[in-house]
Amino acid sequence: MVGMKTLLNIIWLVFGGFWLALGYFAAGIVCCVLIVTIPWGIASFRIAAYTLWPFGRTVVDKPGSGNVFTLLGNVIWLLVAGIWIAIGHVVTAFAMAITIIGIPLAIANLKLIPVSLMPLGKQIVPSNRPFASNYR
Numbered sequence: 001m002v003g004m005k006t007l008l009n010i011i012w013l014v015f016g017g018f019w020l021a022l023g024y025f026a027a028g029i030v031c032c033v034l035i036v037t038i039p040w041g042i043a044s045f046r047i048a049a050y051t052l053w054p055f056g057r058t059v060v061d062k063p064g065s066g067n068v069f070t071l072l073g074n075v076i077w078l079l080v081a082g083i084w085i086a087i088g089h090v091v092t093a094f095a096m097a098i099t100i101i102g103i104p105l106a107i108a109n110l111k112l113i114p115v116s117l118m119p120l121g122k123q124i125v126p127s128n129r130p131f132a133s134n135y136r
Contacts, residue, residue, distance in 0.1 A: 005056035011105065012105055015096070024045070027081070040073070040077055040119070043119035047112070049124070055104075056126060057124050096109060
């Protein structure tokens, strides 16, 4: 199983993961420079690390993160950036799914949508399955 996750992650990294991570990393830098948006910058860095090596990891809610500030921050993120990022993931997933080899990459792209829509209050944890879902 470890070999399958590694192989999928290498293919992912070469065919899209690096560029996605670079985009999230750049967004994180911009958010951290603007100081007020540092929580979104930290979330962008977390998503960037996840997009580099997504197979065998999953997104779960952080314990104790269900407060009003997390909800408000996620709503702001959703309206400003989240919806556009999610649309980008859907379009990219569609393009990847055209080939048979790209189907696992398309699934990984779709797996990124929930965390790209609502990144605050989430954490990325290892999973023993290559295609771990976002729900346990």
